[in-house]
Amino acid sequence: MxxxxxxxxxxxxxxxxxxxxxxxxxxxxxxxxxxxxxxxxxxxxxxxxxxxxxxxxxxxxxxxRKEIISSVSKQLSKGTLYCTPTESETELSKLIIGNFPSVEKVRLMNTGGEATMTAIRLARGFTKKKKIIKFEGCYHGAHDSVLVKAGSGSAHNGISVSDGGLDEVSKNTLVVGYNDMEDLQKTIRKNKDIAGVIVEPIPANMGLILPEKGFLSDLRKITKENDIPLIFDEVVTGFRVAPGGAQEHFGIEPDITTVAKALGSGFTISAVGGKKEIMDLLSPGGRVYQASTFAGNPISVSAAISSIKTIDKIxxxxxxxxxxxxxxxxxxxxxxxxxxxxxxxxxxxxxxxxxxxxxxxxxxxxxxxxxxxxxxxxxxxxxxxxxxxxxxxxxxxxxxxxxxxxxxxxxxxxxxxxxxxxxxx
Ligand SMILES: Cc1ncc(COP(=O)(O)O)c(C=O)c1O
The missing domain is CATH 3.90.1150.10 (Aspartate Aminotransferase, domain 1)
Structure with missing residues (x-):
């Protein structure tokens, strides 16, 4: 055996x-x-x-990767978790902001799912509206709002809404076809209560799907015209497609961005970033709550600083x-x-x-x-x-x-x- x-x-x-x-x-x-x-x-x-x-x-x-291992090894000798602010978190935030012009402020967290959950909560807190639009087959993590007709493992296992998820939550998630502008227009026209649109700019969770020419710019246009915050989930594409993700590649600025994966080169870290007026709604300054014991931990932060610096160098x-x-x-x-x-x-x-x-x-x-x-x-x-x-x-x-x-x-x-x-x- x-x-x-x-x-x-x-x-x-x-x-x-x-x-x-x-x-x-x-x-x-x-x-x-x-x-x-x-x-x-x-x-x-x-x-x-x-x-x-x-x-x-x-x-x-x-x-x-040697640069990452070396930074993390150095940090290991200085401690693994402080739960107090560090200068490194500011350094990392500056590096993320430097790469993503649409991001004015950033909050660090741990996983991609945590980042998209916070992005959606921010969009709801900002607009005081309820519904979100997501695209069929896009995957944004394993939380109720986005685990609706999602891709990745949930599609592979044929789970379009998870048992145990609340109908009250999933009914506030409107699903439209990716690359289907007509479907999106219709959904926006029919619903006045839309807090945000979340999208993988290049979907990588239903196999690889490419945005048709003009799809993302039309998406930006229609969300702007209707005052709907646009969330680019760049958990996969951030730093992978370009240092500034798919938004750099396509020249489109969303209102809120999530990054993870390549940011940490294998260490657990994610981030939500966006315009100041949205990001400043986060607690304790604002009333949108987000918290985590491990957010901004010095090990993951040292890995992420080293990832961005290495990517920048090469x-x-x-x-x-x-x-x-x-x-x-x-x-x-x-x-x-x-x-x-x-x-x-x-x-x-x-x-x-x-x-x-x-x-x-x-x-x-x-x-x-x-x-x-x-x-x-x-x-x-x-x-x-x-x-x-x-x-x-x-x-x-x-x-x-x-x-x-x-x-x-x-x-x-x-x-x-x-x-x-x-x-x-
Ligand atoms: C685009 C996208 N968003 C969010 C997530 C969720 O990230 P995590 O698994 O770190 O929660 C994933 C995971 O594959 C993803 O591909």
Whole structure:
């Protein structure tokens, strides 16, 4: 019996389904990890995989990036948690504000879900309205307001509203189709009580979906015209698509922004930022409550300062390298699947990509859902057998990191070749 199977059999006696987050589970059992470094992750039996899950996007710089480890090690010798303000928190806030011109003030917290929960509460506190609009298939964390027709693990497990979630909450979440401006216009016209619109500017939780030309600028326009705060959930795209996230990439300024993942390079940290008049509503100065024991803890803050400084130092090479790798990766994938006459779509941008087994363009949740998920599972399994680790769901994406080399890419393409053959058979 493999090491991972043994560990899983023991774990599931104590941990529900043996995992601490649903997307980590796959049939018949997930591999258990022993260690990771650079572009690689090792399972309990010492098999090395090239990692394209990359902490679901957090590891833009790869595992154990030396600059991050060095900053965190220094901080470890000075303490791990103070629960008093530190100068480092101000330094980090300045760095975030410097990268995101739409952000005038920022509050640090721990997870992406905490950040989107606070962003929505701020929008409600600011407008004194109730309803929020989200897009079908976008994922913003595991809290009631946004766990409605969400992507990621909830889509993978077919949970459109979670048991235990309150109807009173989910009925105040209006869901519209991504890339569907008409649906959005209609929803805004019909509802006068809208506190905010939350969107993944580049959705990465229903596979990878690209905003159609003009969609995000029209979204900005219509929200402005109707005095509705626009929340860009840049938990994935912040620092990954550009140092200033998708808003820099598309030249659009939202009212509230959430960032996490690549901000901390694998350490637990997130942030909510926005205009002063909105951010100053946060307690204790204002009456929108948000709090956390671990918010702004010195370990995560040192990791985030180091992440931003490292990204800033290498940004001229980093983003062009990742884009070049992505172009090679996605073009090769597209070509091989086409040669094999497998109906497919490859969506890609910046350092993210995904293949879907369908002959129709994938532009939203419905078209993503219509792709053949069984074939995707076959692809995933054959890749894993060939020591390539991607996230185990059609509704996730392949994340590239700075640690990936040309040789990793070549090995990965060979494995995709075999995996696509298995899909065809
Ligand atoms: C776009 C987006 N927002 C929010 C979240 C929630 O972040 P967390 O899992 O840290 O709560 C995720 C998680 O994958 C995400 O992809």
């Amino acid at each position: 493999s090491e991972s199977r043994k560990l899983f059999n023991t774990a599931k006696k104590m941990i529900p389904s043996g995992v601490n987050s649903p997307v980590r589970y796959f049939e018949p059992y997930p591999f258990f990890t022993k260690k990771a470094n650079g572009a690689y992750i090792w399972d309990a039996g010492n098999t090395r995989y090239i990692d394209f899950c990359n902490g679901y996007g957090a590891l833009l710089l790869g595992h154990r 940004k001229n090479k980093l983003y062009s390298k990742l884009e070049r790798f992505n172009l090679l990766f996605s073009t090769a994938l597209d070509d091989v699947a086409a040669d094999m006459k497998i109906p497919h779509q490859v969506n890609s941008t910046a350092s993210m990509l995904q293949i879907f087994f369908t002959d129709k363009p994938v532009v939203d949740y419905q078209t993503s859902k219509n792709a053949n998920a069984e074939k995707f599972q076959k692809l995933f399994r054959t890749l894993l057998k060939n020591k390539i680790f991607i996230a185990p769901s059609q509704f996730e994406v392949v994340f590239l990191s700075d640690a990936h080399t040309q040789s990793d890419l070549n090995k990965t393409l060979d494995a995709y070749h075999l995996a696509l053959k298995s899909v065809k058979n």
